[in-house]
Amino acid sequence: MPELPDVEGFREVLRSCGTGRRISRVDVRDPGVLRGVTVRRLRKELEGRRLEEPWRHGKWLVAPTDGPRVVWHFGMTGLLLCAAPGDPVADHDRLVLTLDDDRRLHYRDQRKLQGVHLAGSDEAVEHVLGDLGPDALGLPRDTFLERVAGRRGAVKNVLMDQSVLAGLGNLLTDEILWRARVAPGRPARDLDEAELRRIHAAMGRVLRSAVPTARVPPRRTWLTGRRDDRDPVCPRCRGPLRADRTGGRRSMWCPTCQT
Numbered sequence: 630m631p632e633l634p635d636v637e638g639f640r641e642v643l644r645s646c647g648t649g650r651r652i653s654r655v656d657v658r659d660p661g662v663l664r665g666v667t668v669r670r671l672r673k674e675l676e677g678r679r680l681e682e683p684w685r686h687g688k689w690l691v692a693p694t695d696g697p698r699v700v701w702h703f704g705m706t707g708l709l710l711c712a713a714p715g716d717p718v719a720d721h722d723r724l725v726l727t728l729d730d731d732r733r734l735h736y737r738d739q740r741k742l743q744g745v746h747l748a749g750s751d752e753a754v755e756h757v758l759g760d761l762g763p764d765a766l767g768l769p770r771d772t773f774l775e776r777v778a779g780r781r782g783a784v785k786n787v788l789m790d791q792s793v794l795a796g797l798g799n800l801l802t803d804e805i806l807w808r809a810r811v812a813p814g815r816p817a818r819d820l821d822e823a824e825l826r827r828i829h830a831a832m833g834r835v836l837r838s839a840v841p842t843a844r845v846p847p848r849r850t851w852l853t854g855r856r857d858d859r860d861p862v863c864p865r866c867r868g869p870l871r872a873d874r875t876g877g878r879r880s881m882w883c884p885t886c887q888t
Contacts, residue, residue, distance in 0.1 A: 630798050633801065638844065688796055698747070698754050710735045714731040785876065804852050804853050810888060813875045
């Protein structure tokens, strides 16, 4: 599932491929990815428009133009790719924007759980984004403590709640909690300030390392790099890792290291 580092990578794809370019053609290959806009209106509103500097909030990507804004969400399987003129169009490329230099932006999504919105103003973008919490990247510690301390539910579920913090998903939260030595099922309201400070510090380290790679990197020194092993062991203590369900999601953690 694309999480904050992945979407930051898509922002860079959009910035490097599209910023300053005009959209010469809009090809909606599957209207099922459109949210609140018709194929006809999307073409009318976007063709001839110039793309401006994109920005991201949590797992959402916003592509302003000199008119409306395109708002993307990548769901479970979405990608944004920059294609050369001769590159083939894949089966799951749902929306293709051809630019004035003949390069193309491909929105690829196998499962179509989210999609593409069109917003006419900054206020309309805010309406699409809804009640998102502050972006997790660079979040000040005091703000983190205010938003997480005392919350009901398991700490992993709180961190993944996009109305609390925007951008964290399953892989990131497991990695952060492993580094902070906190079990994912611990109630957030039972955590003391020292534990919350450790989680915040771990979040910053993980995101600073992951964002330049545009993914949650499966390094062998990371929990992420062990979770798909047949008999996974903790990179830190070499004890066996445990897989549980937390809020319906698979959690990987170390019962020795994480209290």
